Amino acid sequence: MTTLFIADLHLSDHEPTITAGFLAFLQREAVHADALYILGDLFEFWIGDDDPNELHDNIANALSQLHDKGVPCYFIHGNRDFLIGKNFAKRSKMVLLPEESVIDVYGQKMLIMHGDTLCIDDPGYLRFRRYIHNTIIQKIFLSLPLFLRQKIAGKLRRQSKRSNRTKSSLMMDVNPLAVIKALKDHQVIHMIHGHTHRPAIHDMTIGRRLSQRVVLGAWHDNGSVLRIDPGDKIDLASFPL
Numbered sequence: 119m120t121t122l123f124i125a126d127l128h129l130s131d132h133e134p135t136i137t138a139g140f141l142a143f144l145q146r147e148a149v150h151a152d153a154l155y156i157l158g159d160l161f162e163f164w165i166g167d168d169d170p171n172e173l174h175d176n177i178a179n180a181l182s183q184l185h186d187k188g189v190p191c192y193f194i195h196g197n198r199d200f201l202i203g204k205n206f207a208k209r210s211k212m213v214l215l216p217e218e219s220v221i222d223v224y225g226q227k228m229l230i231m232h233g234d235t236l237c238i239d240d241p242g243y244l245r246f247r248r249y250i251h252n253t254i255i256q257k258i259f260l261s262l263p264l265f266l267r268q269k270i271a272g273k274l275r276r277q278s279k280r281s282n283r284t285k286s287s288l289m290m291d292v293n294p295l296a297v298i299k300a301l302k303d304h305q306v307i308h309m310i311h312g313h314t315h316r317p318a319i320h321d322m323t324i325g326r327r328l329s330q331r332v333v334l335g336a337w338h339d340n341g342s343v344l345r346i347d348p349g350d351k352i353d354l355a356s357f358p359l
């Protein structure tokens with residue numbers, strides 16, 4: 119019995135090795151799991167469920183097969199694929215969860231999220247996020263023809279790459295007070311997220327209570343997975359793709 123957590127695969131046409139590694143991971147490991155949680159940034163970018171990209175079909179089919187083999191898959195949006203909608207969820211048979219969710223993993227309550235909302239020291243990103251998460255702005259964007267959405271998204275990604283080069287590594291990490299606040303708000307001591315691409319298990323004491331924050335790794339040269347079993351064992355591992 120194992121529950122699996124992954125995030126930050128950043129799948130795109132430009133990284134066929136990661137796609138192949140993910141499909142192999144689903145068939146070799148995830149099929150034996152109790153559940154699979156994908157904590158955001160499954161895709162490098164997402165401009166609408168109507169994007170006729172073959173990659174999306176292949177991933178949806180693979181996830182749908184996983185569901186048919188009895189493994190439920192849950193998805194939390196990342197900062198890149200936040201526009202994944204009901205249509206893709208249906209095609210892939212994934213359950214979309216709220217951006218901060220508390221789940222029960224073998225009797226242990228865990229807060230799961232993508233992790234970008236913990237990075238509150240980057241005012242530029244916060245402004246961008248507030249803008250593109252506006253539902254009216256999103257409706258307008260999604261109503262644009264596909265070629266225009268592609269053009270806008272490409273431009274925003276190039277701009278973002280440029281501005282990330284000038285951001286300090288502290289600014290790109292989680293804010294410790296935001297972590298404590300999230301745990302407090304949800305009345306939990308365990309939290310799992312991705313986004314920062316700094317895989318680690320952080321043990322902390324908050325007040326007098328032992329608390330744990332697991333950061334999932336991104337999929338670059340290796341895959342990254344967190345395995346939790348009914349014992350207290352948690353295994354944050356990386357594996358070749």
Ligand code: OKV
Nearest residue numbers: 163164165197198250255256259270271274275278
């Ligand atoms: C996702 C990020 C690009 C970060 C645009 C309204 C707007 C949605 C969008 C376009 C971009 C998602 C949907 C993408 C995340 C980037 C660059 C930086 C830091 C609008 C609603 F602007 F036109 F009004 N977008 N895409 N970034 O390419 O997937 O998260 S994206």
Ligand code: MN
Nearest residue numbers: 159196197313
């Ligand atoms: Mn992210």
